[in-house]
Amino acid sequence: xxxxxxxxxxxxxxxxxxxxxxxxxxxxxxxxxxxxxxxxxxxxxxxxxxxxxxxxxxxxxxxxxxxxxxxxxxxxxxxxxxxxxxxxxxxxxxxxxxxxxxxxxxxxxxxxxxxxxxxxxxxxxxxxxxxxxxxxxxxxxxxxxxxxxxxxxxxxxxxxxxxxxxxxxxxxxxxxxxxxxxxxx
Amino acid sequence: xxxxxxxxxxxxxxxxxxxxxxxxxxxxxxxxxxxxxxxxxxxxxxxxxxxxxxxxxxxxxxxxxxxxxxxxxxxxxxxxxxxxxxxxxxxxxxxxxxxxxxxxxxxxxxxxxxxxxxxxxxxxxxxxxxxxxxxxxxxxxxxxxxxxxxxxxxxxxxxxxxxxxxxxxxxxxxxxxxxxxxxxxxxxxxxxxxxxxxxxxxxxxxxxxxxxxxxxxxxxxxxxxxxxxxxxxxxxxxxxxxxxxxxxxxxxxxxxxxxxxxxxxxxxxxxxxxxxxxxxxxxxxxxxxxxxxxxxxxxxxxxxxxxxxxxxxxxxxxxxxxxxxxxxxxxxxxxxxxxxxxxxxxxxxxxxxxxxxxxxxxxxxxxxxxxxxxxxxxxxxxxxxxxxxxxx
Numbered sequence: 001x002x003x004x005x006x007x008x009x010x011x012x013x014x015x016x017x018x019x020x021x022x023x024x025x026x027x028x029x030x031x032x033x034x035x036x037x038x039x040x041x042x043x044x045x046x047x048x049x050x051x052x053x054x055x056x057x058x059x060x061x062x063x064x065x066x067x068x069x070x071x072x073x074x075x076x077x078x079x080x081x082x083x084x085x086x087x088x089x090x091x092x093x094x095x096x097x098x099x100x101x102x103x104x105x106x107x108x109x110x111x112x113x114x115x116x117x118x119x120x121x122x123x124x125x126x127x128x129x130x131x132x133x134x135x136x137x138x139x140x141x142x143x144x145x146x147x148x149x150x151x152x153x154x155x156x157x158x159x160x161x162x163x164x165x166x167x168x169x170x171x172x173x174x175x176x177x178x179x180x181x182x183x184x185x
Numbered sequence: 186x187x188x189x190x191x192x193x194x195x196x197x198x199x200x201x202x203x204x205x206x207x208x209x210x211x212x213x214x215x216x217x218x219x220x221x222x223x224x225x226x227x228x229x230x231x232x233x234x235x236x237x238x239x240x241x242x243x244x245x246x247x248x249x250x251x252x253x254x255x256x257x258x259x260x261x262x263x264x265x266x267x268x269x270x271x272x273x274x275x276x277x278x279x280x281x282x283x284x285x286x287x288x289x290x291x292x293x294x295x296x297x298x299x300x301x302x303x304x305x306x307x308x309x310x311x312x313x314x315x316x317x318x319x320x321x322x323x324x325x326x327x328x329x330x331x332x333x334x335x336x337x338x339x340x341x342x343x344x345x346x347x348x349x350x351x352x353x354x355x356x357x358x359x360x361x362x363x364x365x366x367x368x369x370x371x372x373x374x375x376x377x378x379x380x381x382x383x384x385x386x387x388x389x390x391x392x393x394x395x396x397x398x399x400x401x402x403x404x405x406x407x408x409x410x411x412x413x414x415x416x417x418x419x420x421x422x423x424x425x426x427x428x429x430x431x432x433x434x435x436x437x438x439x440x441x442x443x444x445x446x447x448x449x450x451x452x453x454x455x456x457x458x459x460x461x462x463x464x465x466x467x468x469x470x471x472x473x474x475x476x477x478x479x480x481x482x483x484x485x486x487x488x489x490x491x492x493x494x495x496x497x498x499x500x501x502x503x504x505x506x507x508x509x510x511x512x513x514x515x516x517x518x519x520x521x522x523x524x525x526x527x528x529x530x531x532x533x534x535x536x537x538x539x540x541x542x543x544x545x546x547x548x549x550x551x552x553x554x555x556x557x558x559x560x561x562x563x564x565x566x567x568x569x570x571x572x573x574x575x576x577x
Contacts, residue, residue: 018528018532040462040465066450085529
């Protein structure tokens with residue numbers, strides 16, 4: 001599929017955090033230094049940020065690894081480190097690409113709890129995922145994209161209505177919407 | 186498929202891969218203007234060595250030539266021709282996998298024996314005409330160096346498996362010294378015509394190497410390590426080309442888990458602002474990335490050498506100007522490469538503080554490079570003046 005061009009516009013002073021599918025770090029910086037940098041450029045108050053960083057590291061079991069290079073972590077640890085870096089900035093919007101890949105069940109539970117907490121704080125969360133069962137449980141609105149085209153949008157009931165499956169799961173609805181089209185190439 | 190046909194297929198693939206690398210460097214112009222005439226000239230020089238020993242060879246003791254062969258014995262590794270995907274597929278067919286490795290190791294033993302013979306053949310005119318050695322003495326020397334090479338290849342396999350760079354260097358160095366003493370002993374025996382002990386020593390070395398190799402061939406657990414080794418051997422020539430191309434910046438991958446400098450994430454700037462945060466990020470990347478720090482000192486040292494060694498003042502001025510221009514552009518380029526092209530920092534590249542941090546950091550490193558160049562030039566001038574070297 002060809003790349004699609006587009007623009008994303010944010011309102012003024014809106015802070016966002018992007019979590020890519022494949023964790024990306026600076027090879028030369030420790031996890032703490034990544035957080036320290038984020039705190040400095042985002043203008044987070046020193047004491048508040050340090051307290052929050054320590055809490056997050058403890059919650060995600062990364063306290064002992066904070067002064068190591070995240071490039072040397074396991075895949076799951078890297079994913080958790082990316083989440084911490086996103087959360088430390090206290091963003092208004094999260095953009096998360098395939099968040100469930102590479103997380104073990106405990107980390108997944110932690111991630112969902114953290115996301116829920118952030119949602120309650122008032123942050124917007126935009127996730128892109130193929131894990132539709134989990135998405136159905138945690139998301140309030142959906143955009144169904146197939147072959148680069150927006151095919152349906154709205155709440156689960158809207159999607160169900162759209163594809164005429166009143167009791168269907170998100171997975172079944174997606175399949176229904178994509179039916180007749182070829183599988184992903 | 187049989188293990189031998191699998192091995193030969195991979196061997197041919199490996200040759201065509203290396204040939205591709207060669208072709209990427211040597212296009213037809215280089216072939217026509219450099220390689221073909223170079224080969225003819227080298228052939229003529231070699232022929233002249235047979236007719237008359239060159240003057241530079243007259244004062245060279247035989248021992249030095251022996252030592253040169255000793256150093257040559259340290260070149261060359263085993264290759265098992267295993268690929269990354271073998272961990273999943275080929276490993277299931279144990280007979281095929283082990284058979285292929287056996288062929289690979291056997292091929293390398295023969296290949297290295299032939300390369301040792303070729304090395305001695307290269308110096309054969311001197312061995313026969315200058316040092317007046319007879320065929321028997323040369324054959325014994327060849328036998329010793331083949332046995333030594335096979336032993337060192339086996340030892341190198343284990344040396345490559347040592348974790349920790351420092352430990353590996355120390356063990357390699359100690360072994361290099363010990364084996365050079367052993368070679369000196371062999372030389373002293375061989376030079377007085379005591380061939381028998383040399384043949385016995387060679388036979389023992391061959392026996393030891395073959396026993397170790399047969400043990401290695403039974404081991405399947407080193408698969409991961411052999412894949413890495415194979416990859417290193419495969420990319421050896423590419424790395425050489427990179428090394429010989431100074432304009433290419435080599436990205437060095439470190440295996441460290443913690444930083445050496447500013448441990449425990451210690452800060453450079455205690456006062457935290459957006460500007461110091463971004464500057465600190467870049468400075469730490471710069472200091473901890475060997476490619477960057479090496480290039481920085483390379484620009485300084487090459488310019489200092491140019492300013493110091495080329496006599497006319499106007500050239501010194503030009504070199505200084507080039508240094509200033511080159512250093513500033515390289516620092517700016519390095520900043521953009523490190524910060525602009527990374528998703529973690531890219532999103533700040535349109536902020537005001539980004540430009541302030543960039544200008545201040547690049548300027549600081551630029552001024553430091555001028556200071557270092559000045560210090561280097563001052564110290565070199567003082568040393569040269571003290572020893573009254575011409576041009577100082």
